[in-house]
Amino acid sequence: MKPRTLKFWSGSVKEHSKSAITLNSKGVLCPICSSRFSNFMNFGKPKRLNARCKNCGSLERHRLLHLFFQNELGSFTDNASNYKILHFAPEKFFYNYFSSIKGINYKPCDLTPNKYKWKGPVNVSKVDITNIPFESGYFDFILCNHVLEHVLDDALAMKELHRVLNKKGFAIIQVPIHPTLENTYEDRRITKPSERKIAFGQKDHVRWYGKDFKWRLEHVGFQVDVIDYSSQFTPEEKYKYGLLDSESIYLCKKSS
Template sequence: MMGFTKFSLKEKHREYRKWRKEKLFKGDVVHCTICNSNYREFGIFGNTKRKNAQCHNCGSLERHRLVWKYIQDNELINEPMRLLHFAPEKVFYNLFSDILEIEYFPCDLFPHVYNYKGKTKIMEVDITKIPFDDNSFDFILCNHVLEHIPHDQLAMSELFRVMRPGGFGIFQVPIDYNREATYEDFSITTEKGRLKAFGRRDHVRWYGKDYKDRLANVGFEVKEDDFVNTFSKEEQFKYGFDTSEKIYHCRKPYNRK
């Protein structure tokens, strides 16, 4: 064992587990839209043990593969652009860091938790007080972030402010479509209480059908796109999509500053 650090052993163990999973799930039934890997089935993931959820190669989940397929099919990245990315998932961080047309700004309130060792620095940014000028970004990706933010309307206003007129964003959140209105109760402050009320210990609300209106209230033109249901049931399984997730594609009108 001489010459091996604790970190290198951990990396070797991770690579072995990845190799084992790829061998176990070898096949061509499912296809990852991000890394283009094929398997018999995606892996199980989450507290509720979702089947066909996690890619064995890149680690992408259902929402990542759906958003990337949406970006690709709609040719949303087709020219030089400035991209602001909150809570940067590793699969997207790797993609955006390598696209030459993108001036990439990954950020989070706690950047030290991201140990990606990539070439692009992850900046410390509070989404309710974004330290960039008005009209700075062509594309903003905010994927399952706003449900953690107590002052989400302030965060949405800040996202609107720093987006350039004609720019766009994809702002995904968990939504309970059985609720007409978003449910939040800020008297619930314990992790146990939030888990019971909102489904996760670190969530502060359940968004309802009014999510689109909450975004529109700060000025966005919002397209609630049922993109996932443009695919057949067989294709939805093939790509490992969450069939209940709609895409929230937001634009800042040209007449707004």
């Protein structure tokens, strides 16, 4: 993908264009690694059909974000001098992209950075999301994708993300949301991995987020735009790229 000048979010979604990627009449296409298959691998519990790329390992949420970055936000170039990006639990394909761009001040991080065995030009730093070691307003862009469901004090984590984001920047904060829950379900008395798996769907999750996730972000000061981006694609394109109707994008700015 040829880099383009960074464009800040304008608040409206453009009509989807297929100019960047040409569709085949058959099979699937990963927009991240450009691999083509008859279908994506099934993945998850319960199994989701057409979910995981056989080459780069991307899931539906990763491919949706990649398409959103490409079509709506533009890309990062040498003109974006010292543009500061904070990336929690860095996915390898997004890490490869961000870390390869000259002029970007890229900070990939995780509470347990040693689990990232792959090598790259930027080290993954140890950072506690509830105590981020950067000054207020430091970052221009924050990517936090499926992290908060692992964090006991998610309100404090959200406050920290809000604090370190600058007033002109934006953050994309994603979590798994239960399709039938109005309010987030959590119970700190549930501590055993086996019990958490039953209660929250995964042994290392500490809650199921409900439809109140937007309110929880707004409660710490974010202005939140919930973008149903998959609706910009036809049913054929959704299958082609392996996208979910249920995955929205939570794009956050500072409201104050």
